Amino acid sequence: MPDDLPAIELVHATKRYGDTVALDDVSMRIAPGEFYCLLGPSGCGKTTTLNLIGGFVPLTSGELRIEGQQVNDLPPHKRNVNTVFQNYALFPHMSVARNVAFGLEMDGVKGPEVERRVDEYLELVGLLALKDRLPQQLSGGQQQRVALARALVKRPAVLLLDEPLGALDLKLRKQMQVELARIHRQVRTTFVFVTHDQGEALSMATRIAVMDAGRIAQEGTPQEIYYQPADRFVADFIGESNFVAGRPSQGTDGPVLELASGERVALPAATASLATGEEATVMVRPECVDVGLEPPPGPGWAVIRGRAIGVSFLGDLTRVTVVTAAGEVVASRPHAERSRAAALGSLLDEEVSVWWSTAESIVIRQG
Amino acid sequence: MAKPMDRLETMPVSRRSRATRNAFRAWSLVVFAFLYVPIAFLVLFSFEDSRTPGLPFTGFTLDWYTSLPENSQLIGAVANSIVIAIIVAAVATLVGTMAAFPLVRGGIRWPNAARVAFTMPIMLPGILIGVGLVVFLAGTLDIQLSQLTVIAGHLVLTMPFVILIVAARLQGFDRRLEWAAADLGAGPATVIRRIVLPLIAPAILAAALISITLSIDEFVVTFFTVGSQLTLPIYIYTQIKFGVTPEVNAVATLVMVGTILALGLITLVATRGRRAGRAVVRRVRGGR
DSSP states (O other), X not given: OOTTSOSEEEEEEEEEXXXXXXXXXXXXXXXXXXXXXXXXXXXXSHHHHHHHHXXXXXXXXXXXXXXXXXXXXXXXXXXXEEEEOTTOOOOTTSOHHHHHHHHHHHTTOOHHHHHHHHHHHHHHTTOGGGTTSOGGGSOHHHHHHHHHXXXXXXXXXXXXXXXXXXXXXXXXXXXXXXXXXXXXXXXXXXXXXXXXXXXXXXXXXSEEEEEETTEEEEEEOHHHHHXXXXXXXXXXXXXXXXXXXXXXXXXXXXEEEEOTTSOEEEOOGGGTTSOTTSOEEEEEOGGGOEEESSOOSSSSEEEEEEEXXXXXXXXXXXXXXXXXXXXXXXXXXXXXXXXXXXXXXXXXXXXXXXXXXGXXXXXXXXX | OOOOOOHHHHSOOOHHHHHHHHHHHHHHHHHHHHHHHHHHHHHHHTTBSSSSOOSSOOOBOOHHHHTGGGOHHHHHHHHHHHHXXXXXXXXXXXXXXXXXXXXXXXOSSSHHHHHHHHHHHHHSOHHHHHHHHIIIIIIISOOOOXXXXXXXXXXXXXXXXXXXHHHHHHHTOXXXXXXXXXXXXXXXXXXXXXXXXXXXXXXXHHHHHHHHHHHHHOOHHHHHHOOSSOOHHHHHHHHHTTOOOHHHHHHHHHHHHHHHHHHHHHHHHHHHHHHHHHHHXXXXXXXX
8 A cells, every 4th residue: 555545535525414514524634554633522523523434424425535445335344444432332242352353253254363363452452361251340441442452453444433531530541541552553553533632632643633513623733733723712622722812013122912901912023924903812821821020031021910810739830820901811830849839829919920932922813 | 238228217207107107018918918818819729628619728638730630621721822822922022023123223204103003902901902803803804713813812912012122122222332343344134143132132032931921821812812722711711610620729820830930030031131141151152
């Protein structure tokens, strides 16, 4: 298979349920070996996309290709993709080994070859010792691994994962994220992963498609999505964001954003071309924002005055909420040393400044 | 398992409500007596020495039981009932299970109306079904009344139960198991055979057992549709026309014991079925 042939390709794919449009003219190409993440709030069309690829729901219009072959009308059992379902959908009347063997038997694999491959994949997910158990005798995390082994044992061109970690508790989820990334590196299958959890997407994916209302709002690597959100929706959905709105104009040391209060906030030099006088919004991540009684001297800082109305100690960091002329700005500060936590705590109800390096400001479209 | 705490019991109550509560307890005993005392006497009299059952109890005997096998008319009726029950159970389970699928999974118009229409015979008086069958089978189609007409009558009564039981199981069936099987390469027929049928098997088995029990005791519809070969309930009826005999008491006791055993089996299948089924599967696999 040539490398430029995508594992999955959607071309102007649309899915309607009655009058509701679940997927609205979406096109995407997923390269072989990617860990591709469909991320978005519920109802954004991400699970519909997965079900389309799996073959469980038909496309209304457009085209779906798997490894270059058009498969719009191919039933699920004839597609070279396998799915890990949200509730795992393990067969309750079959042992772990039988569950994993099921797909091989369907392919006509016989005898010792079945056993060998079942053992190989149960080993991969670390469950070889439990092969004779029934699914309900396993914990949620173990069932999850069985579902993974059952789907992977067929060596599909693409593995589809529908919120597979949603039912696990936080600690197990973190563990499985690492595990999934390891398995992906080991088997080199294309993974298409659906989640509403941005942390999951950022930590595992090679590429993310942020979906909203049946469309792709932005597609890119985790870092691109996080640091250069295309619009306000993406910025809001991925991580936490501060938004500062104002009118761009030319200051003495470069471009500035003039707030309603008349305060002037420095903008990155590269944004000098912004149309003067028109409303613009700047986004900055809370961890890029610092807070204190006086801002550091010198150029290169965007500074706003305000009043600290909330200080929350979170253990590894402190979040300070400051009311400014541009609305609330949140600064999230790590504690390199203990005294820092106390210093931040003393800011409550004080007149303070928030500041960040102008390089961290991102001018975004209103979404 | 620890006994669940009774909230009412732990709450302090007035003397009056305590008295009311005791009165209700006593009343429930009266209701139970009303339900079971006649049956207790039936069982008791099946062991009564005297030819004419009644109080006082004159002596204990097993004669009525030991002489049953010599009564060829009775044995014929029992055999006939069993044959009918098995055929009824087989046909009702097959057709009823097939009918349950479209009712639950849609694909038919007016599913609710269809469900009511399918299960209506349970609500209809048996005498109405009996008369209807005679008018239709004997009067309209001019069919001789025989075992076959009895089977037809029993199917009308048992099929709705099969549909109800299997539909209830299908209702709770996770369709994603079928998606998963299809996803792993199973065609529609394989999905039914390997996934759906094994998982609804306890319901199908329970439905078959209920069909057998219903068919064996059915009187009203049988009375209208029966030909020259009597079933057990019809035989018992012909016997008590001439007064209650100890043989009838003995037969009735045996039927009751059989019914209780069948119901026990149904309950076991319905509640433990999946677990027991798996234990069997494990044993078979272990022995392979």
